[in-house]
Amino acid sequence: MMSQFWSEVVQQLVPYTPGEQPKMQQLTKLNTNENPFPPSPHALGAMQAAINDDLRLYPDPEATQLKQTIAGYYGLHENQVFVGNGSDEILAHTFATFFQGRPALLMPDVTYSFYPVYCQLYQVAPRIIPLSENFTINPADYTGAKAGVLLPNPNAPTGIVLTLAQIEQILQANPQAVVVIDEAYIDFGGTSAVSLIQQYPNLLVIQTLSKSRSLAGMRVGFAMGQAHLIEGLQRVKNSFNSYPLDRVAQAGAMAAIKDEDYFQQTRHEIMANRSALVQQLTAMGFNVLPSMANFIFACHPEYDAAQLARQLHDKGVIVRHFKQPRINQFLRITIGTQSQHERLIAVLTQLIH
Ligand SMILES: Cc1ncc(COP(=O)(O)O)c(C=O)c1O
Numbered sequence: 001m002m003s004q005f006w007s008e009v010v011q012q013l014v015p016y017t018p019g020e021q022p023k024m025q026q027l028t029k030l031n032t033n034e035n036p037f038p039p040s041p042h043a044l045g046a047m048q049a050a051i052n053d054d055l056r057l058y059p060d061p062e063a064t065q066l067k068q069t070i071a072g073y074y075g076l077h078e079n080q081v082f083v084g085n086g087s088d089e090i091l092a093h094t095f096a097t098f099f100q101g102r103p104a105l106l107m108p109d110v111t112y113s114f115y116p117v118y119c120q121l122y123q124v125a126p127r128i129i130p131l132s133e134n135f136t137i138n139p140a141d142y143t144g145a146k147a148g149v150l151l152p153n154p155n156a157p158t159g160i161v162l163t164l165a166q167i168e169q170i171l172q173a174n175p176q177a178v179v180v181i182d183e184a185y186i187d188f189g190g191t192s193a194v195s196l197i198q199q200y201p202n203l204l205v206i207q208t209l210s211k212s213r214s215l216a217g218m219r220v221g222f223a224m225g226q227a228h229l230i231e232g233l234q235r236v237k238n239s240f241n242s243y244p245l246d247r248v249a250q251a252g253a254m255a256a257i258k259d260e261d262y263f264q265q266t267r268h269e270i271m272a273n274r275s276a277l278v279q280q281l282t283a284m285g286f287n288v289l290p291s292m293a294n295f296i297f298a299c300h301p302e303y304d305a306a307q308l309a310r311q312l313h314d315k316g317v318i319v320r321h322f323k324q325p326r327i328n329q330f331l332r333i334t335i336g337t338q339s340q341h342e343r344l345i346a347v348l349t350q351l352i353h
Contacts, residue, residue, distance in 0.1 A: 046255035087221030159291025187212035189292035
């Protein structure tokens with residue numbers, strides 16, 4: 001029953017449903033795009049070292065050293081970096097900073113399903129732009145934005161990537177609006193738009209340590225853009241929660257970004273596992289969209305996706321299915337280890353004849 005005490009906005013809200021986080025062990029968990037590899041040993045060491053008496057003190061509210069580390073990594077100035085408690089929190093602040101109260105936020109019909117929830121919470125009217133028949137974003141469709149443009153690159157849950165030239169086309173067509181590129185999955189084969197920041201005052205790039213840095217459990221995200229955009233986010237953050245990143249998260253995030261060897265090794269292994277899995281699924285009759293993410297989006301012309309997801313679940317293999325128009329015959333499968341894939345394929349072989 002709806003509480004009479006809730007505000008109008010909260011009564012209308014349909015909150016985001018995160019992928020299942022099962023309590024059972026021994027599952028092949030390929031449903032929330034986590035990294036199958038552990039965090040960098042240096043990150044684990046730094047976090048363990050950060051668990052000390054200093055935890056009685058508040059953390060650095062500006063996470064200065066972490067921002068400097070990110071700025072150094074990407075060749076930016078410290079005032080061009082913002083950090084937050086996961087990129088979801090940064091997206092929320094992005095809505096409050098740039099979109100709230102303005103008409104026409106352009107976003108695709110098939111995209112990260114948290115975006116429509118933020119639209120409701122922040123009372124932003126989206127202008128939904130359908131993907132083309134083959135599930136690609138057509139940059140020419142993104143014109144006339146008033147509030148802004150919001151896109152994941154690669155898109156989720158399709159995994160399809162835009163080139164930098166296509167992103168530039170969108171930036172140039174909307175000079176009066178902030179164009180937000182959510183690069184949660186960029187490290188798995190796409191090209192980051194970070195290199196465009198000095199040129200485009202309307203570009204905000206958001207990344208996360210949840211996927212390519214194996215730190216979903218620490219909740220660290222960051223945004224990069226020219227200083228005037230970052231300052232806006234900073235104003236909202238300091239009106240909401242001054243200390244979004246705890247001491248342990250700041251220490252772990254810094255060490256993870258500095259461990260380049262581990263980052264390269266694990267992301268390449270995921271990309272190799274992705275190619276192998278695409279080949280196997282294609283051989284079983286699946287159509288797999290071309291993915292540059294740590295997940296693939298696949299459908300089988302002869303088998304119902306919801307039923308396959310249920311049957312896989314019964315056998316301890318969890319993938320994600322979205323009951324949404326256009327994509328309800330697809331399964332989103334996170335790229336895992338080779339042994340996780342062996343299990344997935346073994347179960348699918350029982351289900352698909
Ligand atoms: C496109 C996209 N953006 C942002 C996020 C949020 O990531 P986090 O809050 O863990 O940084 C996700 C998580 O699945 C995602 O798929």
